[in-house]
Amino acid sequence: MRKIIILLMIAGFYTYSLNSFAQAKKPTLMILPSDNWCEQRIFMTEFDNQGTKQKVPNYKQAFQEDTEIGQVISKIGSLMIDRGFPLKDAEQELKGIEARNAEDNMTTSTTSGSGISESPLDKLKNKAKADIIIQIWWKVSKTDQGKVVSFVLEAFDAYTSKRMAASSGNGIPNNTDIVPVLLQNAILANIDAFAAQLQSHFDDMFTNGREVRLTIKKWNSWDKNLETEIAGEEIIDHITKWMDENTVQGRFNKSDASESVIRFEQVRIPLYDDKNKAMDARDFGKKLQKYLKGLPFNFEVKLMTRGLGEAILVLGEK
Amino acid sequence: MQKKLFYYSLIFMTMSIISCNAQKELYNIECISIENQGYVKLKVLDYKNSSKFNVENACKDAIKAILYSGYSSINCQTQKPILKEVADIENFKKIEKKFFSKNGIWKNYIRNSIDSNNSKPAGKKDNDYYIMVNKDGLKKYLEEQKIIKSLNTGF
Numbered sequence: 001m002r003k004i005i006i007l008l009m010i011a012g013f014y015t016y017s018l019n020s021f022a023q024a025k026k027p028t029l030m031i032l033p034s035d036n037w038c039e040q041r042i043f044m045t046e047f048d049n050q051g052t053k054q055k056v057p058n059y060k061q062a063f064q065e066d067t068e069i070g071q072v073i074s075k076i077g078s079l080m081i082d083r084g085f086p087l088k089d090a091e092q093e094l095k096g097i098e099a100r101n102a103e104d105n106m107t108t109s110t111t112s113g114s115g116i117s118e119s120p121l122d123k124l125k126n127k128a129k130a131d132i133i134i135q136i137w138w139k140v141s142k143t144d145q146g147k148v149v150s151f152v153l154e155a156f157d158a159y160t161s162k163r164m165a166a167s168s169g170n171g172i173p174n175n176t177d178i179v180p181v182l183l184q185n186a187i188l189a190n191i192d193a194f195a196a197q198l199q200s201h202f203d204d205m206f207t208n209g210r211e212v213r214l215t216i217k218k219w220n221s222w223d224k225n226l227e228t229e230i231a232g233e234e235i236i237d238h239i240t241k242w243m244d245e246n247t248v249q250g251r252f253n254k255s256d257a258s259e260s261v262i263r264f265e266q267v268r269i270p271l272y273d274d275k276n277k278a279m280d281a282r283d284f285g286k287k288l289q290k291y292l293k294g295l296p297f298n299f300e301v302k303l304m305t306r307g308l309g310e311a312i313l314v315l316g317e318k
Numbered sequence: 319m320q321k322k323l324f325y326y327s328l329i330f331m332t333m334s335i336i337s338c339n340a341q342k343e344l345y346n347i348e349c350i351s352i353e354n355q356g357y358v359k360l361k362v363l364d365y366k367n368s369s370k371f372n373v374e375n376a377c378k379d380a381i382k383a384i385l386y387s388g389y390s391s392i393n394c395q396t397q398k399p400i401l402k403e404v405a406d407i408e409n410f411k412k413i414e415k416k417f418f419s420k421n422g423i424w425k426n427y428i429r430n431s432i433d434s435n436n437s438k439p440a441g442k443k444d445n446d447y448y449i450m451v452n453k454d455g456l457k458k459y460l461e462e463q464k465i466i467k468s469l470n471t472g473f
Contacts, residue, residue, distance in 0.1 A: 023473055026470065083469040083470070184354075190395070193395075199467070206472050
Protein backbone atom coordinates (compact mmCIF):
# COMPACT_ATOMS: atom_id res chain seq x y z
CA MET A 1 0.00 0.00 0.00
CA ARG A 2 2.80 2.37 0.97
CA LYS A 3 4.63 1.62 -2.28
CA ILE A 4 1.49 2.43 -4.29
CA ILE A 5 1.13 5.78 -2.50
CA ILE A 6 4.77 6.64 -3.20
CA LEU A 7 4.37 5.63 -6.85
CA LEU A 8 1.22 7.76 -7.16
CA MET A 9 3.04 10.72 -5.59
CA ILE A 10 5.96 10.37 -8.03
CA ALA A 11 3.54 10.13 -10.99
CA GLY A 12 1.66 13.19 -9.74
CA PHE A 13 4.84 15.20 -9.35
CA TYR A 14 6.00 14.17 -12.84
CA THR A 15 2.71 15.29 -14.43
CA TYR A 16 2.79 18.55 -12.45
CA SER A 17 6.36 19.31 -13.48
CA LEU A 18 5.59 18.59 -17.14
CA ASN A 19 2.66 20.98 -17.05
CA SER A 20 4.34 23.70 -15.10
CA PHE A 21 7.53 23.82 -17.15
CA ALA A 22 5.91 23.63 -20.60
CA GLN A 23 6.46 26.91 -22.34
CA ALA A 24 5.22 28.21 -25.64
CA LYS A 25 7.72 29.25 -28.29
CA LYS A 26 8.59 32.86 -27.78
CA PRO A 27 7.90 34.98 -30.83
CA THR A 28 10.74 37.16 -32.11
CA LEU A 29 10.23 40.90 -32.38
CA MET A 30 11.88 43.41 -34.68
CA ILE A 31 11.43 47.15 -35.02
CA LEU A 32 11.35 48.74 -38.46
CA PRO A 33 10.40 52.22 -39.60
CA SER A 34 7.05 52.30 -41.40
CA ASP A 35 6.87 52.49 -45.20
CA ASN A 36 5.38 55.97 -44.95
CA TRP A 37 8.28 57.17 -42.79
CA CYS A 38 10.78 55.74 -45.33
CA GLU A 39 8.91 57.38 -48.19
CA GLN A 40 8.82 60.78 -46.47
CA ARG A 41 12.57 60.66 -45.83
CA ILE A 42 13.30 59.24 -49.30
CA PHE A 43 14.71 55.93 -48.07
CA MET A 44 13.11 53.92 -50.86
CA THR A 45 14.44 51.77 -53.66
CA GLU A 46 12.61 51.52 -56.94
CA PHE A 47 12.73 48.31 -58.96
CA ASP A 48 11.10 46.94 -62.05
CA ASN A 49 8.75 44.09 -61.21
CA GLN A 50 7.93 42.59 -64.62
CA GLY A 51 7.13 45.97 -66.16
CA THR A 52 5.59 47.58 -63.07
CA LYS A 53 7.71 50.02 -61.09
CA GLN A 54 7.61 49.22 -57.41
CA LYS A 55 9.06 51.01 -54.41
CA VAL A 56 10.32 49.18 -51.34
CA PRO A 57 11.86 50.64 -48.17
CA ASN A 58 15.65 50.72 -48.15
CA TYR A 59 16.21 49.97 -44.46
CA LYS A 60 19.99 49.76 -44.81
CA GLN A 61 20.13 53.32 -46.12
CA ALA A 62 17.73 54.49 -43.39
CA PHE A 63 19.89 52.99 -40.63
CA GLN A 64 23.07 54.42 -42.11
CA GLU A 65 21.86 57.93 -42.88
CA ASP A 66 19.06 58.90 -40.50
CA THR A 67 20.16 60.45 -37.23
CA GLU A 68 16.96 59.82 -35.24
CA ILE A 69 16.06 56.21 -36.06
CA GLY A 70 18.93 54.71 -34.03
CA GLN A 71 17.87 56.52 -30.86
CA VAL A 72 14.20 55.65 -31.29
CA ILE A 73 14.87 51.94 -31.89
CA SER A 74 17.37 51.82 -29.04
CA LYS A 75 14.86 53.38 -26.61
CA ILE A 76 12.02 51.05 -27.59
CA GLY A 77 14.47 48.14 -27.49
CA SER A 78 15.56 48.90 -23.93
CA LEU A 79 11.94 49.26 -22.79
CA MET A 80 11.05 45.91 -24.37
CA ILE A 81 14.07 44.23 -22.72
CA ASP A 82 12.70 45.47 -19.37
CA ARG A 83 9.49 43.67 -20.24
CA GLY A 84 11.28 40.39 -21.01
CA PHE A 85 11.25 40.70 -24.80
CA PRO A 86 14.69 41.38 -26.26
CA LEU A 87 14.30 42.59 -29.83
CA LYS A 88 16.07 41.38 -32.92
CA ASP A 89 18.07 44.33 -34.15
CA ALA A 90 17.16 44.96 -37.79
CA GLU A 91 20.40 46.77 -38.60
CA GLN A 92 22.55 43.95 -37.19
CA GLU A 93 20.34 41.37 -38.88
CA LEU A 94 20.88 43.02 -42.29
CA LYS A 95 24.63 43.14 -41.68
CA GLY A 96 24.59 39.46 -40.63
CA ILE A 97 22.77 38.42 -43.81
CA GLU A 98 25.31 40.25 -45.95
CA ALA A 99 28.20 38.65 -44.08
CA ARG A 100 26.66 35.17 -44.34
CA ASN A 101 26.02 35.62 -48.08
CA ALA A 102 29.61 36.68 -48.63
CA GLU A 103 30.90 33.71 -46.63
CA ASP A 104 28.60 31.25 -48.43
CA ASN A 105 29.76 32.57 -51.82
CA MET A 106 33.38 32.02 -50.85
CA THR A 107 32.90 28.58 -49.29
CA THR A 108 33.87 25.63 -51.45
CA SER A 109 34.40 21.97 -50.69
CA THR A 110 38.07 21.02 -50.38
CA THR A 111 37.55 17.67 -52.16
CA SER A 112 35.29 18.49 -55.12
CA GLY A 113 35.36 22.32 -55.16
CA SER A 114 31.54 22.36 -54.94
CA GLY A 115 29.77 25.44 -53.60
CA ILE A 116 27.02 25.53 -50.94
CA SER A 117 23.62 24.55 -52.30
CA GLU A 118 20.85 27.14 -52.03
CA SER A 119 17.48 26.90 -53.74
CA PRO A 120 15.88 30.00 -55.36
CA LEU A 121 13.33 29.93 -52.51
CA ASP A 122 16.10 29.95 -49.91
CA LYS A 123 17.60 33.02 -51.61
CA LEU A 124 14.27 34.81 -51.62
CA LYS A 125 13.67 34.01 -47.97
CA ASN A 126 17.11 35.21 -46.95
CA LYS A 127 15.98 38.57 -45.56
CA ALA A 128 15.56 40.12 -42.14
CA LYS A 129 12.49 38.58 -40.55
CA ALA A 130 10.72 38.21 -37.23
CA ASP A 131 7.41 36.84 -36.02
CA ILE A 132 6.20 40.22 -34.83
CA ILE A 133 7.14 43.39 -36.67
CA ILE A 134 6.92 46.61 -34.69
CA GLN A 135 6.54 49.56 -37.03
CA ILE A 136 7.24 53.08 -35.96
CA TRP A 137 6.34 56.37 -37.55
CA TRP A 138 6.89 59.87 -36.30
CA LYS A 139 6.85 63.38 -37.58
CA VAL A 140 8.01 66.61 -36.03
CA SER A 141 5.79 69.54 -37.01
CA LYS A 142 6.47 73.18 -36.28
CA THR A 143 3.58 75.16 -34.89
CA ASP A 144 3.31 78.71 -33.54
CA GLN A 145 3.55 77.31 -30.01
CA GLY A 146 6.60 75.12 -30.71
CA LYS A 147 7.61 71.73 -32.10
CA VAL A 148 5.05 68.93 -31.89
CA VAL A 149 5.90 65.25 -32.22
CA SER A 150 3.25 62.94 -33.66
CA PHE A 151 3.98 59.29 -33.01
CA VAL A 152 2.55 55.92 -34.11
CA LEU A 153 3.71 52.56 -32.81
CA GLU A 154 2.14 49.41 -34.27
CA ALA A 155 2.81 45.69 -33.95
CA PHE A 156 1.89 43.26 -36.70
CA ASP A 157 1.84 39.49 -36.69
CA ALA A 158 4.15 38.87 -39.64
CA TYR A 159 2.27 35.78 -40.83
CA THR A 160 -1.39 36.54 -40.25
CA SER A 161 -0.78 40.24 -41.08
CA LYS A 162 -3.00 41.17 -38.15
CA ARG A 163 -2.44 44.31 -36.14
CA MET A 164 -1.78 43.13 -32.60
CA ALA A 165 -1.16 46.44 -30.90
CA ALA A 166 -1.21 50.10 -31.79
CA SER A 167 -0.53 53.26 -29.90
CA SER A 168 -0.42 56.81 -31.17
CA GLY A 169 -0.39 60.34 -29.86
CA ASN A 170 0.74 63.91 -30.24
CA GLY A 171 3.11 65.61 -27.83
CA ILE A 172 2.46 69.06 -26.46
CA PRO A 173 4.06 71.99 -28.34
CA ASN A 174 7.57 72.48 -27.02
CA ASN A 175 10.21 75.03 -27.94
CA THR A 176 12.87 74.17 -25.39
CA ASP A 177 13.65 70.46 -25.84
CA ILE A 178 15.58 69.01 -28.77
CA VAL A 179 13.90 66.53 -31.12
CA PRO A 180 15.44 63.34 -29.58
CA VAL A 181 14.06 64.36 -26.16
CA LEU A 182 10.63 64.99 -27.65
CA LEU A 183 10.76 61.59 -29.34
CA GLN A 184 11.83 59.89 -26.13
CA ASN A 185 8.93 61.49 -24.25
CA ALA A 186 6.53 60.32 -26.94
CA ILE A 187 7.85 56.73 -26.66
CA LEU A 188 7.68 56.73 -22.85
CA ALA A 189 4.09 57.97 -22.93
CA ASN A 190 3.04 55.33 -25.46
CA ILE A 191 4.92 52.19 -24.48
CA ASP A 192 2.74 51.00 -21.58
CA ALA A 193 -0.49 51.10 -23.57
CA PHE A 194 1.31 49.33 -26.37
CA ALA A 195 2.68 46.59 -24.08
CA ALA A 196 -0.79 46.12 -22.55
CA GLN A 197 -2.25 45.41 -25.98
CA LEU A 198 0.53 42.95 -26.72
CA GLN A 199 -0.31 41.29 -23.38
CA SER A 200 -3.99 40.96 -24.42
CA HIS A 201 -2.89 39.35 -27.66
CA PHE A 202 -0.70 36.85 -25.82
CA ASP A 203 -3.51 36.15 -23.29
CA ASP A 204 -5.87 35.41 -26.16
CA MET A 205 -3.24 33.12 -27.67
CA PHE A 206 -2.88 31.18 -24.42
CA THR A 207 -6.68 30.80 -24.11
CA ASN A 208 -7.70 30.15 -27.70
CA GLY A 209 -4.51 28.79 -29.24
CA ARG A 210 -1.92 30.21 -31.58
CA GLU A 211 -3.29 31.68 -34.79
CA VAL A 212 -1.62 30.38 -37.93
CA ARG A 213 -2.22 30.06 -41.64
CA LEU A 214 -2.24 26.77 -43.49
CA THR A 215 -2.22 26.41 -47.25
CA ILE A 216 -2.61 23.14 -49.14
CA LYS A 217 -1.45 23.13 -52.76
CA LYS A 218 -0.65 20.50 -55.36
CA TRP A 219 2.20 20.04 -57.77
CA ASN A 220 1.30 20.39 -61.48
CA SER A 221 2.72 16.95 -62.09
CA TRP A 222 0.33 15.23 -59.62
CA ASP A 223 -2.21 12.88 -61.20
CA LYS A 224 -4.92 13.88 -58.69
CA ASN A 225 -6.46 17.13 -57.55
CA LEU A 226 -8.04 18.24 -54.27
CA GLU A 227 -11.51 17.31 -55.51
CA THR A 228 -10.52 13.72 -56.25
CA GLU A 229 -12.62 11.29 -54.21
CA ILE A 230 -10.89 8.91 -51.84
CA ALA A 231 -12.90 6.44 -49.75
CA GLY A 232 -16.13 8.10 -50.91
CA GLU A 233 -15.15 11.69 -50.02
CA GLU A 234 -13.23 14.50 -51.71
CA ILE A 235 -9.72 15.20 -50.42
CA ILE A 236 -10.92 18.72 -49.43
CA ASP A 237 -13.55 17.19 -47.13
CA HIS A 238 -11.07 14.76 -45.57
CA ILE A 239 -8.71 17.65 -44.79
CA THR A 240 -11.54 19.83 -43.44
CA LYS A 241 -12.63 17.03 -41.11
CA TRP A 242 -9.06 16.59 -39.89
CA MET A 243 -8.90 20.35 -39.24
CA ASP A 244 -12.15 20.18 -37.25
CA GLU A 245 -10.67 17.53 -35.00
CA ASN A 246 -7.22 19.04 -34.55
CA THR A 247 -7.80 22.79 -34.09
CA VAL A 248 -8.78 24.41 -30.79
CA GLN A 249 -12.60 24.14 -30.61
CA GLY A 250 -12.64 23.54 -34.38
CA ARG A 251 -11.76 27.18 -35.01
CA PHE A 252 -10.53 27.99 -38.50
CA ASN A 253 -11.64 29.82 -41.61
CA LYS A 254 -11.57 28.15 -45.01
CA SER A 255 -11.05 31.27 -47.09
CA ASP A 256 -10.41 29.50 -50.39
CA ALA A 257 -11.06 25.96 -51.63
CA SER A 258 -10.62 24.83 -55.20
CA GLU A 259 -9.31 21.80 -57.01
CA SER A 260 -5.76 23.07 -56.70
CA VAL A 261 -5.59 25.05 -53.44
CA ILE A 262 -7.16 25.23 -49.98
CA ARG A 263 -6.37 28.23 -47.79
CA PHE A 264 -7.10 28.07 -44.09
CA GLU A 265 -6.85 31.33 -42.16
CA GLN A 266 -7.36 32.13 -38.48
CA VAL A 267 -6.47 28.54 -37.68
CA ARG A 268 -6.21 28.19 -33.92
CA ILE A 269 -3.71 25.47 -33.09
CA PRO A 270 -3.02 24.19 -29.57
CA LEU A 271 0.09 25.67 -27.97
CA TYR A 272 1.32 22.23 -26.91
CA ASP A 273 1.21 18.83 -28.60
CA ASP A 274 0.29 15.46 -27.03
CA LYS A 275 3.76 15.19 -25.50
CA ASN A 276 3.38 18.68 -23.97
CA LYS A 277 5.96 20.12 -26.35
CA ALA A 278 5.49 23.65 -27.67
CA MET A 279 3.86 23.58 -31.10
CA ASP A 280 4.13 25.97 -34.04
CA ALA A 281 2.71 26.00 -37.58
CA ARG A 282 5.39 23.59 -38.80
CA ASP A 283 4.56 20.99 -36.13
CA PHE A 284 0.87 21.34 -36.95
CA GLY A 285 1.59 21.00 -40.68
CA LYS A 286 3.75 17.97 -39.91
CA LYS A 287 0.76 16.27 -38.22
CA LEU A 288 -1.39 16.86 -41.30
CA GLN A 289 1.46 15.67 -43.52
CA LYS A 290 1.61 12.44 -41.50
CA TYR A 291 -2.17 12.00 -41.85
CA LEU A 292 -2.01 12.45 -45.64
CA LYS A 293 0.96 10.10 -45.94
CA GLY A 294 -0.98 7.36 -44.16
CA LEU A 295 -3.84 5.17 -45.29
CA PRO A 296 -6.05 5.52 -47.30
CA PHE A 297 -4.19 8.43 -48.99
CA ASN A 298 -0.50 7.40 -49.27
CA PHE A 299 0.40 10.85 -50.69
CA GLU A 300 3.87 12.30 -51.02
CA VAL A 301 3.71 15.71 -49.29
CA LYS A 302 6.20 18.56 -49.20
CA LEU A 303 6.06 20.73 -46.10
CA MET A 304 7.27 24.35 -46.17
CA THR A 305 6.99 27.05 -43.54
CA ARG A 306 7.18 30.79 -43.08
CA GLY A 307 8.37 31.45 -39.54
CA LEU A 308 6.32 30.17 -36.63
CA GLY A 309 3.00 31.12 -38.16
CA GLU A 310 2.50 29.68 -41.63
CA ALA A 311 2.73 26.18 -43.07
CA ILE A 312 2.35 25.21 -46.71
CA LEU A 313 1.76 21.62 -47.79
CA VAL A 314 2.22 20.70 -51.44
CA LEU A 315 0.69 17.38 -52.43
CA GLY A 316 2.05 15.04 -55.07
CA GLU A 317 5.79 14.88 -54.50
CA LYS A 318 8.56 16.29 -52.32
CA MET B 319 -41.12 48.03 15.67
CA GLN B 320 -37.95 46.64 17.19
CA LYS B 321 -37.40 44.51 14.12
CA LYS B 322 -37.72 47.57 11.85
CA LEU B 323 -35.27 49.50 13.98
CA PHE B 324 -32.83 46.60 13.76
CA TYR B 325 -33.06 46.53 9.94
CA TYR B 326 -32.65 50.32 9.68
CA SER B 327 -29.57 50.24 11.89
CA LEU B 328 -28.16 47.34 9.85
CA ILE B 329 -28.61 49.31 6.60
CA PHE B 330 -27.06 52.41 8.20
CA MET B 331 -24.03 50.42 9.41
CA THR B 332 -23.50 48.83 5.99
CA MET B 333 -23.71 52.24 4.29
CA SER B 334 -21.20 53.71 6.74
CA ILE B 335 -18.73 50.87 6.12
CA ILE B 336 -19.05 51.30 2.33
CA SER B 337 -18.58 55.07 2.51
CA CYS B 338 -15.58 54.69 4.84
CA ASN B 339 -13.97 52.26 2.41
CA ALA B 340 -14.70 54.51 -0.53
CA GLN B 341 -13.28 57.52 1.31
CA LYS B 342 -10.07 55.60 1.91
CA GLU B 343 -9.38 55.40 -1.82
CA LEU B 344 -10.01 59.09 -2.61
CA TYR B 345 -7.00 60.88 -3.99
CA ASN B 346 -6.37 63.73 -6.34
CA ILE B 347 -3.52 63.24 -8.77
CA GLU B 348 -2.04 65.20 -11.63
CA CYS B 349 0.66 63.69 -13.82
CA ILE B 350 3.50 66.13 -14.40
CA SER B 351 5.81 64.04 -16.56
CA ILE B 352 6.97 60.55 -17.45
CA GLU B 353 10.66 60.41 -16.65
CA ASN B 354 13.53 58.14 -17.59
CA GLN B 355 14.32 54.82 -15.85
CA GLY B 356 10.63 54.05 -15.38
CA TYR B 357 9.82 56.98 -13.06
CA VAL B 358 6.63 59.03 -13.14
CA LYS B 359 6.36 62.46 -11.56
CA LEU B 360 2.97 63.07 -9.99
CA LYS B 361 1.50 66.05 -8.22
CA VAL B 362 -0.64 64.89 -5.31
CA LEU B 363 -3.24 67.39 -4.20
CA ASP B 364 -4.94 67.26 -0.85
CA TYR B 365 -8.61 67.17 -1.71
CA LYS B 366 -9.71 67.77 1.88
CA ASN B 367 -7.05 70.36 2.70
CA SER B 368 -6.63 68.67 6.04
CA SER B 369 -3.77 69.48 8.33
CA LYS B 370 -3.01 65.75 8.74
CA PHE B 371 -2.09 65.36 5.08
CA ASN B 372 1.65 64.92 4.86
CA VAL B 373 4.28 63.71 2.41
CA GLU B 374 3.78 60.08 3.49
CA ASN B 375 0.07 60.24 2.65
CA ALA B 376 0.94 61.89 -0.63
CA CYS B 377 3.40 59.09 -1.51
CA LYS B 378 0.84 56.41 -0.71
CA ASP B 379 -1.82 58.22 -2.74
CA ALA B 380 0.56 58.47 -5.68
CA ILE B 381 1.23 54.72 -5.58
CA LYS B 382 -2.47 53.94 -5.19
CA ALA B 383 -3.27 56.06 -8.23
CA ILE B 384 -0.71 54.15 -10.26
CA LEU B 385 -2.04 50.83 -9.00
CA TYR B 386 -5.79 51.35 -9.08
CA SER B 387 -6.98 54.27 -11.15
CA GLY B 388 -4.32 55.28 -13.64
CA TYR B 389 -3.90 58.91 -14.61
CA SER B 390 -3.88 61.18 -17.59
CA SER B 391 -2.68 64.61 -18.54
CA ILE B 392 -1.49 66.37 -21.67
CA ASN B 393 2.11 65.54 -20.78
CA CYS B 394 1.57 61.91 -19.83
CA GLN B 395 -1.35 61.00 -22.10
CA THR B 396 -3.65 58.31 -20.69
CA GLN B 397 -1.87 55.75 -18.52
CA LYS B 398 -3.93 52.79 -17.37
CA PRO B 399 -3.56 51.37 -13.86
CA ILE B 400 -1.14 48.52 -13.20
CA LEU B 401 -3.88 46.43 -11.56
CA LYS B 402 -6.27 46.11 -14.49
CA GLU B 403 -8.08 42.86 -13.78
CA VAL B 404 -10.31 42.09 -10.81
CA ALA B 405 -8.04 39.13 -10.03
CA ASP B 406 -5.01 41.47 -9.93
CA ILE B 407 -6.74 43.73 -7.42
CA GLU B 408 -7.78 40.76 -5.29
CA ASN B 409 -4.23 39.44 -5.33
CA PHE B 410 -2.83 42.78 -4.27
CA LYS B 411 -5.42 43.22 -1.53
CA LYS B 412 -3.86 40.21 0.19
CA ILE B 413 -0.56 42.03 0.63
CA GLU B 414 -1.81 45.62 0.65
CA LYS B 415 -1.72 46.11 4.41
CA LYS B 416 1.86 44.85 4.69
CA PHE B 417 2.89 46.74 1.56
CA PHE B 418 1.67 50.08 2.90
CA SER B 419 2.77 49.47 6.50
CA LYS B 420 5.09 51.88 8.32
CA ASN B 421 8.25 50.19 7.06
CA GLY B 422 6.56 48.63 4.04
CA ILE B 423 8.02 47.99 0.62
CA TRP B 424 6.18 51.00 -0.84
CA LYS B 425 9.06 53.18 0.32
CA ASN B 426 11.39 51.48 -2.17
CA TYR B 427 9.41 52.86 -5.08
CA ILE B 428 9.26 56.50 -4.05
CA ARG B 429 11.66 59.37 -4.56
CA ASN B 430 10.50 62.70 -3.17
CA SER B 431 13.19 64.25 -1.04
CA ILE B 432 14.91 66.07 -3.88
CA ASP B 433 11.84 68.03 -4.89
CA SER B 434 11.96 71.46 -3.29
CA ASN B 435 8.20 71.84 -3.70
CA ASN B 436 7.74 69.28 -0.93
CA SER B 437 9.29 71.33 1.86
CA LYS B 438 6.33 73.15 3.33
CA PRO B 439 7.14 76.14 5.48
CA ALA B 440 5.03 76.50 8.59
CA GLY B 441 1.85 78.38 7.93
CA LYS B 442 1.91 77.70 4.19
CA LYS B 443 -1.58 76.80 3.07
CA ASP B 444 -1.12 74.54 0.06
CA ASN B 445 -0.75 70.85 0.71
CA ASP B 446 0.34 69.68 -2.72
CA TYR B 447 3.30 67.33 -3.07
CA TYR B 448 5.45 66.35 -6.03
CA ILE B 449 6.19 62.64 -5.87
CA MET B 450 8.38 60.52 -8.13
CA VAL B 451 7.21 56.91 -8.33
CA ASN B 452 9.31 54.15 -9.83
CA LYS B 453 6.44 52.70 -11.83
CA ASP B 454 8.54 50.12 -13.70
CA GLY B 455 10.13 48.96 -10.43
CA LEU B 456 6.73 48.66 -8.79
CA LYS B 457 5.41 46.70 -11.75
CA LYS B 458 8.40 44.37 -11.66
CA TYR B 459 7.87 43.77 -7.93
CA LEU B 460 4.21 42.86 -8.53
CA GLU B 461 5.25 40.52 -11.34
CA GLU B 462 7.79 38.81 -9.09
CA GLN B 463 5.14 38.41 -6.40
CA LYS B 464 2.84 36.83 -9.06
CA ILE B 465 0.22 39.51 -8.41
CA ILE B 466 0.16 40.54 -12.06
CA LYS B 467 1.35 38.71 -15.15
CA SER B 468 4.46 39.80 -16.96
CA LEU B 469 4.47 40.20 -20.73
CA ASN B 470 6.58 37.09 -21.18
CA THR B 471 4.52 34.82 -18.91
CA GLY B 472 4.09 31.45 -20.58
CA PHE B 473 6.99 31.86 -23.00
